[in-house]
Amino acid sequence: MSDDHTHVQEFFGARAADWDARFPDDGPSYAAAVAELGLREGDRVLDAGCGTGRALTPLRAAVGPSGAVLGADLTPAMLQAAVRAGRDRDGQLLLADVAALPLRSRSLDAVFGAGLISHLPDPAENLRALARVVRPGGILALFHPIGRAALAARQGRQITPEDLRAEPNLRPLLAGSGWRLTSYVDEDARFLALAVRGD
Numbered sequence: 283m284s285d286d287h288t289h290v291q292e293f294f295g296a297r298a299a300d301w302d303a304r305f306p307d308d309g310p311s312y313a314a315a316v317a318e319l320g321l322r323e324g325d326r327v328l329d330a331g332c333g334t335g336r337a338l339t340p341l342r343a344a345v346g347p348s349g350a351v352l353g354a355d356l357t358p359a360m361l362q363a364a365v366r367a368g369r370d371r372d373g374q375l376l377l378a379d380v381a382a383l384p385l386r387s388r389s390l391d392a393v394f395g396a397g398l399i400s401h402l403p404d405p406a407e408n409l410r411a412l413a414r415v416v417r418p419g420g421i422l423a424l425f426h427p428i429g430r431a432a433l434a435a436r437q438g439r440q441i442t443p444e445d446l447r448a449e450p451n452l453r454p455l456l457a458g459s460g461w462r463l464t465s466y467v468d469e470d471a472r473f474l475a476l477a478v479r480g481d
Contacts, residue, residue, distance in 0.1 A: 308336060318423070325350075380398070418480065424474070
């Protein structure tokens with residue numbers, strides 16, 4: 283396991299037990315973001331870096347009982363917290379690295395990633411790995427329940443020009459990884475970038 287993976291597991295493992303309690307009001311913003319994916323009954327969707335599984339319930343509601351919902355995370359403690367919260371009823375949980383998903387190519391209709399991109403050790407390669415498992419025309423949603431400026435303020439830092447989530451950085455990163463950015467919103471109350479998988 284790489285040092286990046288170890289760092290991510292240590293960071294989130296130490297915070298898993300009280301993660302939901304720290305952010306108790308995020309549910310509606312997750313549901314609103316999922317609604318923008320345009321999922322249909324029967325679709326197959328992955329919550330990449332699912333953490334405690336806060337997106338699994340709205341994803342299940344969007345694809346219905348005939349759809350498939352998967353939640354993949356690198357940190358066992360986060361998946362255990364998802365089970366304690368009962369969210370494993372809404373989706374199958376996988377202990378997996380998004381760069382090496384045990385899924386067939388082009389097997390999904392969409393990927394939802396909350397807070398994901400800043401934790402990817404190799405964003406271009408990791409986004410390519412996500413593109414591999416999504417059918418052409420499928421959707422990627424990169425989401426955060428607060429915008430870049432609000433998140434930086436919460437963390438006591440400034441936004442830098444190198445921020446991967448800045449549109450001038452994100453658009454070419456996605457384009458080079460098999461995705462086309464179609465929508466970009468960065469407001470105090472949310473960050474949501476939507477992209478379509480190319481052919």
